[in-house]
Amino acid sequence: xxxxxxxxxxxxxxxxxxxxxxxxxxxxxxxxxxxxxxxxxxxxxxxxxxxxxxxxxxxxxxxxxxxxxxxxxxxxxxxxxxxxxxxxxxxxxxxxxxxxxxxxxxxxxxxxxxxxxxxxxxxxxxxxxxxxxxxxxxxxxxxxxxxxxxxxxxxxxxxxxxxxxxxxxxxxxxxxxxxxxxxxxxxxxxxxxxxxxxxxxxxxxxxxxxxxxxxxxxxxxxxxxxxxxxxxxxxxxxxxxxxxxxxxxxxxxxxxxxxxxxxxxxxxxxxxxxxxxxxxxxxxxxxxxxxxxxxxxxxxxxxxxxxxxxxxxxxxxxxxxxxxxxxxxxxxxxxxxxxxxxxxxxxxxxxxxxxxxxxxxxxxxxxxxxxxxxxxxxxxxxxxxxxxxxxxxxxxxxxxxxxxxxxxxxxxxxx
Amino acid sequence: xxxxxxxxxxxxxxxxxxxxxxxxxxxxxxxxxxxxxxxxxxxxxxxxxxxxxxxxxxxxxxxxxxxxxxxxxxxxxxxxxxxxxxxxxxxxxxxxxxxxxxxxxxxxxxxxxxxxxxxxxxxxxxxxxxxxxxxxxxxxxxxxxxxxxxxxxxxxxxxxxxxxxxxxxxxxxxxxxxxxxxxxxxxxxxxxxxxxxxxxxxxxxxxxxxxxxxxxxxxxxxxxxxxxxxxxxxxxxxxxxxxxxxxxxxxxxxxxxxxxxxxxxxxxxxxxxxxxxxxxxxxxxxxxxxx
Numbered sequence: 001x002x003x004x005x006x007x008x009x010x011x012x013x014x015x016x017x018x019x020x021x022x023x024x025x026x027x028x029x030x031x032x033x034x035x036x037x038x039x040x041x042x043x044x045x046x047x048x049x050x051x052x053x054x055x056x057x058x059x060x061x062x063x064x065x066x067x068x069x070x071x072x073x074x075x076x077x078x079x080x081x082x083x084x085x086x087x088x089x090x091x092x093x094x095x096x097x098x099x100x101x102x103x104x105x106x107x108x109x110x111x112x113x114x115x116x117x118x119x120x121x122x123x124x125x126x127x128x129x130x131x132x133x134x135x136x137x138x139x140x141x142x143x144x145x146x147x148x149x150x151x152x153x154x155x156x157x158x159x160x161x162x163x164x165x166x167x168x169x170x171x172x173x174x175x176x177x178x179x180x181x182x183x184x185x186x187x188x189x190x191x192x193x194x195x196x197x198x199x200x201x202x203x204x205x206x207x208x209x210x211x212x213x214x215x216x217x218x219x220x221x222x223x224x225x226x227x228x229x230x231x232x233x234x235x236x237x238x239x240x241x242x243x244x245x246x247x248x249x250x251x252x253x254x255x256x257x258x259x260x261x262x263x264x265x266x267x268x269x270x271x272x273x274x275x276x277x278x279x280x281x282x283x284x285x286x287x288x289x290x291x292x293x294x295x296x297x298x299x300x301x302x303x304x305x306x307x308x309x310x311x312x313x314x315x316x317x318x319x320x321x322x323x324x325x326x327x328x329x330x331x332x333x334x335x336x337x338x339x340x341x342x343x344x345x346x347x348x349x350x351x352x353x354x355x356x357x358x359x360x361x362x363x364x365x366x367x368x369x370x371x372x373x374x375x376x377x378x379x380x381x382x383x384x385x386x387x388x389x390x391x392x393x394x395x396x397x398x399x400x401x402x403x404x405x406x407x408x409x410x411x412x413x414x415x
Numbered sequence: 416x417x418x419x420x421x422x423x424x425x426x427x428x429x430x431x432x433x434x435x436x437x438x439x440x441x442x443x444x445x446x447x448x449x450x451x452x453x454x455x456x457x458x459x460x461x462x463x464x465x466x467x468x469x470x471x472x473x474x475x476x477x478x479x480x481x482x483x484x485x486x487x488x489x490x491x492x493x494x495x496x497x498x499x500x501x502x503x504x505x506x507x508x509x510x511x512x513x514x515x516x517x518x519x520x521x522x523x524x525x526x527x528x529x530x531x532x533x534x535x536x537x538x539x540x541x542x543x544x545x546x547x548x549x550x551x552x553x554x555x556x557x558x559x560x561x562x563x564x565x566x567x568x569x570x571x572x573x574x575x576x577x578x579x580x581x582x583x584x585x586x587x588x589x590x591x592x593x594x595x596x597x598x599x600x601x602x603x604x605x606x607x608x609x610x611x612x613x614x615x616x617x618x619x620x621x622x623x624x625x626x627x628x629x630x631x632x633x634x635x636x637x638x639x640x641x642x643x644x645x646x647x648x649x650x651x652x653x654x655x656x657x658x659x660x661x662x663x664x665x666x667x668x669x670x671x672x673x674x675x676x677x678x679x680x681x682x683x684x685x686x687x688x689x690x691x692x693x694x695x696x697x698x699x700x701x702x703x704x705x706x
Contacts, residue, residue, distance in 0.1 A: 074668040081453050098454035098671070185557050195563070197649060248540035250652035251563035256539070265541045378454060385669040390475075394653035397565050 031319040035064045036089040038072050039340060049335055053326050060319045073381070080104045080311070087314040088324050090141060093305045096131055097378040105137040106310045111321045112136055117329045120346045124368070129307055132376050138307035139324040140345040142337060144272035145371045146201050146292070146302045147363040149279060151176075151267045153286045154188070162290045166206065166234070169293040173244040176267040190244040192266035195396055196253040197389045200374070201302040202270050206238075207231045209295025212406070214375040214413060223410045224403070231295065233402040236395050250393040261287075272304055274341050276360040289363035291370075303371035306342070379413050387412050446677035453671040466678035476679065478654045479662040482569060483638065483686070486658050489570070490637045491630060493577035498584020505585065506592045516589070523582035531646035534575035538562050538647075562648050565655035572647050572656055576640070580633065587629045591622035627698045631691060638687055659683040 037046065050062045065086070067075055073095060079085045080102055091099070099105050112118055121140050129138045150162070154176055163169040173190030180188055193202050208214075211227025222228060239245045246265060248256065258275055260266040262282040270292065279287050292301045308324040310317060326332055330346040337344050343364055344352070350365075374380050387409065395405040450462045470476045505516050522530070537545050540560030549555040561571040599617050608616065641660040644650065650657040650665060657665075659679055667676035 071668075077453055077671060102454050102456060196651065246541055246560075247558070248560040248563045251560070251568070251648055253649075256541075260541055263542060382670045386665055389649065389651060390653055393651045397652055399565070399653055 031060045031316045033060060033062050033088060033316055033319050033323050034086040035062055035323060036067050036072075036076065036086040037064060038067055038069045038090060046339070049327070049332060052332070053323060057319075057322060057326075060316075060322065062323060073385075077102075080313075083313060085311040085313055087316055087320040088308050088310055090306055091138065091309045093129060093138070093307065093376075094374050094380045094384060096129075096137060096309075097376050098381055099309065100131055100133070100137060101378055104311055104313070106312045106314065106317060106320075107135040107137055108139060108310060108321060108324075109136050111325070112139075115325050117325060117346075120330055120348050121328060122345060122347060125305075125345050128303060128305065128373055138309055139321075139328050140305075141308050141327055141333075142306045142340055142342040143345055144274060144304035144342050145364045145367045146205065146270050146272050146304060147289050147360075147367045148292050149261060149269050149271060149275075149287060149289050151261075151264070151283070151286055152288050154267045163293045165294050166210065166296060170238070170242065170244070173238070173268065174242060177242075177244045186243070188264065189246045189260075189266050190268060191238060192252065192257050192260045192269035193239060193245040193249045194252055194254065194257045194269075195239075195250040195389070195393055196256075197385065198254060199252075199392065200384055200388045201304075203235055203388070203392060204372075204374075205270060205292040205301050206235045206295060208372070209292075209298050209300040210234065211295075211297045214377070221410045221413055223406045223413075227297070229403050229406050232395075232406055236402055236405075239396050240398065250396045270301075273343055273357075273360050273364050276357050277341055280356060280360075288359050291363060291367040299370045301367050301371050303368075303373050305373070306340075375413070377413060379415065383409070383412055443677045443680055446673050447681045449674045449677075451672070451674035451677070453673060462674075466675050467682075469675070470678055470682065475654050475657060475662060479657040479659050479679075480682075480686075482656065483658045483660075483683070485569065486573065487634060487638050487690075489573045490576050490580070491633055493573060494580045494584050494633065494637075495626075495630065497577060497581040499588055501581060501585035502588035502592060505589050519582050519585055521582075522579045523586075525579065527579070527640070527642040528646060530575060530579045531643045534572075534578075534643075535562065535647045538571055563652055565652055568648050568652060569656045572644055575647065576637065576643055579643070580637070583633065584629055587625055588622060591625035592618070595621045623698075623702070631694065634690065634694075635687060638683065659686070 046064050046066075050064060054061055073092075076085065076089055076091070076095075077098070080099070085104060096105075122143075125140045125143060126136070129140060130136055154160075155162070155172075158175055160172050160175060161168075163172045169191075176188060176190035177186055178188055179186050193199065207228070210231035211225065212231050213222040213228075216222040239249050246252070246260060252260070257266075257269050257271065258278060261269050261279065276289075292299065308327060310320045310324055314320050327336055328345060330344070330348045333344045333346050334349050334352060337349075343361070344350075374384065391400070391405050391408045394400045395402065400408075447466055448461060448463060449459065450465075451459050501519060505512065505519065509515075525533075537543050538561040540546065540558050540563060543558075543561075545561070546555065546558040550558065559567065561567045595618065599621075600613060603613050603617060639660055641658065641664055644656050644658060644661050645664070648656045650661050660683060663676045663679035663683065666672050666679060670676075
């Protein structure tokens, strides 16, 4: 009897040890990829993509966290500094220098070399996202190119043609700035300028196309040349001298720019495909788009990007890359864009029908050849977040001159 | 009961306070003596008083400091004035007084983010309701871009914060008013005191302890509040609505310079401690004199 009991106990022990060991092994095999993302539209759901990925990749689960955009970068950097970043996160190109400086990103070259989807991503995107050390840290995710929205009905009413140069643009903007209800006060403005954070894209389209450049080909700062200062003055004058943008310009952010356009307060503004649906729903055929006009020295518009980065601190680099590359594959990327409202990075998605938004996609593709990015410099992030808005607003208010404004930028980038 | 007992009972609260208040304070002070730009890990190090000296050479710091004074004094004065008037009205007898006393708390319980967004749209220079009402009533000729002019941005935000904070003053002062024995007023009536005499000789001295505490609390809260400014203007246009806490926040989370941000925070703390200490000394002296 005692022997039976001992045997039973021994057997139970063996069974439980085996069960524990295999259970532990299973737990080890289950890899969790922590993913941070942000969408402008809070209704967006990632669930279908996650479900698809998890069914195609058993043993990997995605733990996605939506982080509000306003606090996104600060949370990401503090997570990196605290040594606890996510495994994969949606990032902007202009953050790359700081993140690389921190040693936070995992170079993906060896992974990408073995990845089948590489050739289906636009070559221009690989060029733009490659870091200055020759390594590829980012997996392309989505892109936008900024173009000009305009009110077709107002152009027709005044018999205006689409402007192709900076001077024509100013003439058109002046003509559109008018008093429509006869009360003696201007109630429609030609051009909505975003003077608050994020408005560097509006500024860049006119200043970087007319002689200003962050760094010339020798690496010298090219923001304080006479041409650069004059181009900047031209931009300031849109508001101060010609009054073609609303009096609220210095404080106008994304919401104001879009609301002003949708409510007929402005007749033109710059933005990307992300706002096309809202514009079309509000104004229908009364709104369309064209590429930004040419400056005195060429044409420049902002290439808006989003990539996925795999963080060096990850315990699951293979699984993390699988997720990042999964989102860059044509079929999945098209699904992602349905949620994000942006443009796919895949060549094979180029001809997907866009229905009633076709004209905005055309403006995007027409603008792609001259789309550029801000310099890959560690000072760029603070330039965008704090230096540009405060300095631009001061120039708009007449507190500083065009020269002082450009010198502030030059000083920021030379530190 | 042993002498250790009180300490034992207090220790949980003390330990929690130590962890969530004292340690971050010490950490901030230590950061303020360092070059600590988060993305330059190789340059992080002790630099003594450099940040403290550099701050005075920094134009934005000086602007923020000036704005902080305007902000604290302006907001507290506005809230106190409106709160006092509201409390005096709510202390009268009128129908539905209970409902009015409850409704007045709405601004106070509205989250700052909602308050800020609401006021931002009300102030909008192209389609805001404030402009619309002022133009319709003939008080303004044309729409004013309240938040886009350096002269009006900070005052406009102060009005928004006045709206949010005055119920706290009103409720506190109302509580004080209700605690004043009615006999005092009856006696004053018998002595032939007028309405102003009654206010300055009875009402004000009787509620002064409550006023003192409320002003002290609100000064600290208002000085530290940056959410409304951040959402309404982001500190702009230019630096015209920068205050010290906002500048510290922007330096830390936009510029990622935690060292300098820590220095600004320490300066703000010194400023607050000075103001509060001077205020406490003055009030204590006044109360001694009254006794």
